[in-house]
Amino acid sequence: MSDDFDYDRSAPVAVGRPRARMSRLERVRARRNRNRRRMIGAAAAALLTVVVVAAVFLGAKLFSGSGGGFTGEGKDDVIIQVHDGDSTTQIGQTLREANAISTVKGFVDAAKDNATIAAIQPGFYLVKTEMSAPAAVRRLADPHNRVGKLVIPEGRQLDDVAEVGSGKVTDGIFTLISKATCVQLNGQRRCVPAADLRKVAEQAPPAALNVPQWAIRPVTALGTNHRRLEGLIAPGTWNVDPLASPQEIVAKLVGQSADHYVGGGLLDTATAMNMSPYQILIVGSLVQREAKPHDFAKVARVIYNRLAVPQKLEFDSTVNYPLDRQEVATTDADRAQVTPWNTYAAEGLPATPICSPGDDALAAAERPEPGDWLYFVTVDTGGTTLFTRDYEQHLANIELARHNGVLDSAR
Numbered sequence: 001m002s003d004d005f006d007y008d009r010s011a012p013v014a015v016g017r018p019r020a021r022m023s024r025l026e027r028v029r030a031r032r033n034r035n036r037r038r039m040i041g042a043a044a045a046a047l048l049t050v051v052v053v054a055a056v057f058l059g060a061k062l063f064s065g066s067g068g069g070f071t072g073e074g075k076d077d078v079i080i081q082v083h084d085g086d087s088t089t090q091i092g093q094t095l096r097e098a099n100a101i102s103t104v105k106g107f108v109d110a111a112k113d114n115a116t117i118a119a120i121q122p123g124f125y126l127v128k129t130e131m132s133a134p135a136a137v138r139r140l141a142d143p144h145n146r147v148g149k150l151v152i153p154e155g156r157q158l159d160d161v162a163e164v165g166s167g168k169v170t171d172g173i174f175t176l177i178s179k180a181t182c183v184q185l186n187g188q189r190r191c192v193p194a195a196d197l198r199k200v201a202e203q204a205p206p207a208a209l210n211v212p213q214w215a216i217r218p219v220t221a222l223g224t225n226h227r228r229l230e231g232l233i234a235p236g237t238w239n240v241d242p243l244a245s246p247q248e249i250v251a252k253l254v255g256q257s258a259d260h261y262v263g264g265g266l267l268d269t270a271t272a273m274n275m276s277p278y279q280i281l282i283v284g285s286l287v288q289r290e291a292k293p294h295d296f297a298k299v300a301r302v303i304y305n306r307l308a309v310p311q312k313l314e315f316d317s318t319v320n321y322p323l324d325r326q327e328v329a330t331t332d333a334d335r336a337q338v339t340p341w342n343t344y345a346a347e348g349l350p351a352t353p354i355c356s357p358g359d360d361a362l363a364a365a366e367r368p369e370p371g372d373w374l375y376f377v378t379v380d381t382g383g384t385t386l387f388t389r390d391y392e393q394h395l396a397n398i399e400l401a402r403h404n405g406v407l408d409s410a411r
Contacts, residue, residue, distance in 0.1 A: 069102035073135045074128025077185045079147065079243060082140075084122040091120070095136055099129045106133035116141040123239040124148040126183060148240040150180035150253075154358030155288045158201070158230055159324045170326075173233055173356065174198050177249060183242040196246040201226035204247050210255030214267070214277040222340070222351065227322070231281050231353025234260050264359065269366040282349045284357035284365040289317040291376075292383045296364035301371045302387065311374065313343035321354040380404045 078098050082091055092107035101107050110133035111117040117140060126145045127136060139145050152173055159172040171179070174194040182191040200209070202224045211219050215232060222228035229250070234257035240249055261281070270277040283303055291299035306313055318341045319330045335344040340351035357365070373387040375394035379401045386397045 069106055070130040071132050074131035076129045077126060078129050079124055079126055081124050082120055082122050088117060100127050100131055101133055101136050107136055110134045110137045114141065124241060147183045148180055148242045150177060150238040150240045152176055152235045152356060154235040155355045156235065157355045158226065161324055161326050163326045177240060180240050181242045192246055192249060197250060198226050200246045200250050201229045208247065208251065210251045210258065212258040218278055218352065227352055231285050231356055233257050233356060235356045235358050264362060279349060280365050282353045284362040285353035285355045286315060287364050288355055288357040288361035290315055293360055295385050296361055297367065297369035298371060298373065298387055299376060300364040300368035302373050302376055304368055305372065305374050310347050312347050315343050317354055318343040318350050377401050378406055380406060
């Protein structure tokens with residue numbers, strides 16, 4: 001080799017004792033240490049190889065759809081939640097976390113071009129563990145497997161209401177919630193009892209039930225009366241977790257309802273009308289019970305006009321409310337009972353809403369029709385209602401209502 005390519009290198013430095021100077025025992029120990037180091041290195045390399053292979057295998061199994069996924073219709077019942085805005089991939093991840101499917105990609109592929117899955121509603125669904133991807137798609141697409149769907153019609157109150165005479169019972173909100181929580185899990189039917197929901201309404205602190213700040217004071221004033229939550233669970237369609245506790249269920253519904261009311265402009269309206277949001281809610285509930293939709297805004301004006309006089313409202317709906325019944329005409333004895341709601345016995349608004357008002361009734365309470373009316377009466381079975389400020393004219397309207405066999409709305 002040419003000298004042009006020579007490099008200056010330092011002489012090697014010896015480490016440890018030269019082998020020639022070692023005793024026989026020291027040479028044996030040195031050889032044993034070398035062998036041990038070689039074995040440890042080989043074991044570490046083998047372990048690393050296993051880890052890498054396992055990671056690749058699991059990754060393929062979870063995300064590429066290979067690796068022996070679940071087959072068949074599944075094993076045990078399990079409930080999953082589909083959130084608003086969830087993509088198919090996100091639903092697949094929820095299913096995978098519940099051990100309902102083996103791979104996210106397998107579910108996404110099986111759900112491809114499935115219009116029902118693409119338009120699936122947020123809510124709770126009953127599925128199975130260890131399902132094949134096509135089986136998972138079929139279960140989610142079947143509306144019978146949606147659970148916890150709660151529909152509260154406008155004008156319902158917390159307790160069941162019996163119709164005097166016919167004996168017909170209208171489910172109250174507690175009963176509707178209870179029925180919505182019923183689910184069949186692995187052969188056993190379970191429901192959250194209405195009595196447990198009522199107990200929570202009585203005993204749980206208002207803050208623990210998500211009672212909004214604008215309702216804390218009147219709710220607290222009623223102590224442990226479950227009617228303190230009347231009107232705070234809004235009508236509409238809600239999703240209830242069948243596996244949640246009674247307190248969790250009530251608190252979530254109250255919180256979501258408060259958001260709904262505020263979103264509808266309740267706080268701004270209350271400020272503009274120099275009333276509390278809770279008072280507007282009470283007026284809305286009276287409108288809901290006392291009028292047909294086409295007269296909501298006029299009845300709201302009658303309420304405000306009477307409050308301004310001041311003049312007792314004298315609504316039969318407020319007499320019936322604590323009695324949990326619906327009667328065409330209340331009796332003198334009923335109207336004489338002093339309750340926090342009876343507007344025959346006291347001036348002003350009742351202590352709480354008397355039902356859950358719908359958006360139209362609330363809109364009327366927030367935007368009453370201009371007028372000077374103090375009285376109204378429905379005069380025929382078609383729902384025609386006459387409004388007046390003059391009491392003598394009101395008496396004449398009542399006679400017309402009696403002549404037509406309609407007395408339930410006389411005021």
